[in-house]
Amino acid sequence: MTRPVPSASDAATRIRSRSTAGLIVRLLGAACLFALVFAISLVLTWPVSALREVATIPPQVTALYGNVRAGRATLAGGYALNWDLREGELWRLHALMDLTLEGPDTRLEGQAIARLGGFSMRGVSGRAGPGLLALVPDPLISACTSRAVVDVQALSISRDAAAASGVIQIDEGQCKDMLGRDMTVPQMTVDLSTQGNDARAVVSDRGGELGQITVAGDRRFILRIEPEGATLIPGMPTSGPVIVEYPF
Numbered sequence: 001m002t003r004p005v006p007s008a009s010d011a012a013t014r015i016r017s018r019s020t021a022g023l024i025v026r027l028l029g030a031a032c033l034f035a036l037v038f039a040i041s042l043v044l045t046w047p048v049s050a051l052r053e054v055a056t057i058p059p060q061v062t063a064l065y066g067n068v069r070a071g072r073a074t075l076a077g078g079y080a081l082n083w084d085l086r087e088g089e090l091w092r093l094h095a096l097m098d099l100t101l102e103g104p105d106t107r108l109e110g111q112a113i114a115r116l117g118g119f120s121m122r123g124v125s126g127r128a129g130p131g132l133l134a135l136v137p138d139p140l141i142s143a144c145t146s147r148a149v150v151d152v153q154a155l156s157i158s159r160d161a162a163a164a165s166g167v168i169q170i171d172e173g174q175c176k177d178m179l180g181r182d183m184t185v186p187q188m189t190v191d192l193s194t195q196g197n198d199a200r201a202v203v204s205d206r207g208g209e210l211g212q213i214t215v216a217g218d219r220r221f222i223l224r225i226e227p228e229g230a231t232l233i234p235g236m237p238t239s240g241p242v243i244v245e246y247p248f
Contacts, residue, residue, distance in 0.1 A: 047067050048064045048073075049064045060075050060076045060135045062074050062076060070083065070085065075135060077135065078103050079101065079106065079131070080101075082101075083098065083100075084097065093115065094113055094116075095113070095114045096112075097113075097114075098110075105127075105128075105131050106129045106131065106132060107127060108124060108125070108126040108128060108150060109123075109125060110122065110123050110124030110152070111123055117158055118156060118158035119156070119157060120154065120156030121154070123153065124150060124166075125150055125151050125152070126149075127148065128149075140178060141175040141177055141183070142175065143174075144174070144176075145175075146172065146185045147171050148169065149168070152166030152167075152168070152192060155199070157199070157215065161197040162216065164192035164193060164194055164199035164200065164201065165193060167190065168190040170185070170189070170190065171187060172186055173185045177233070181234055183232065183234065185232070186232070187205060188204065188210065189204055190202070198214050203229065207228060210232070211223070211229040219247055220247050220248070222243065222245045223244040223245070224241055224243050226241055227241065
């Protein structure tokens with residue numbers, strides 16, 4: 001049997017069909033890209049003050065200004081958190097935001113990065129004052145005079161890992177405990193490090209280690225207070241290490 005030979009008109013029809021299909025695909029791709037750009041632009045310009053209508057805002061936040069891309073949250077005690085989102089990073093499927101926390105005794109700068117399955121902060125540096133304790137719900141201590149110098153290279157947590165690096169230096173000072181009793185805060189150093197899938201903070205003074213805080217990759221928070229550290233907390237037993245652990 002002789003196979004029929006396609007005519008020139010049939011070949012031209014097939015070429016036109018493929019061209020039309022390719023044009024439709026390109027138009028659909030352009031439409032989807034335009035829709036994505038429009039959606040991102042809409043979200044970035046959404047006023048953050050509208051969050052009060054759809055979410056619970058912590059009582060420490062007294063006012064919100066600006067939008068998702070750039071704005072400011074004023075906080076209790078005269079503090080303010082400023083943010084500026086780098087729009088160009090969104091195409092890499094993560095959000096990178098420059099942050100500044102400032103107030104009467106504090107100025108901290110750094111970057112926050114949110115991506116699928118994880119969150120991190122990097123380059124957090126500056127000074128932190130005792131007034132920040134007023135932003136912590138039900139703090140164990142108050143009326144402190146100690147200040148801190150912060151130099152944190154990285155903090156991160158993901159589905160199955162946590163990491164940290166950097167150092168925080170805390171000055172000697174005075175605080176009051178929950179019963180209003182005076183307590184002395186020695187000069188301390190907080191060393192941040194990563195061990196396996198865990199982030200660890202070791203607190204020490206000139207005499208040695210006072211305690212450890214571990215954020216484990218399997219979603220556990222572990223606090224270990226050494227006897228030397230327990231002596232700084234009224235009523236804390238000093239016969240041996242105190243270990244508190246709970247999942248999160």
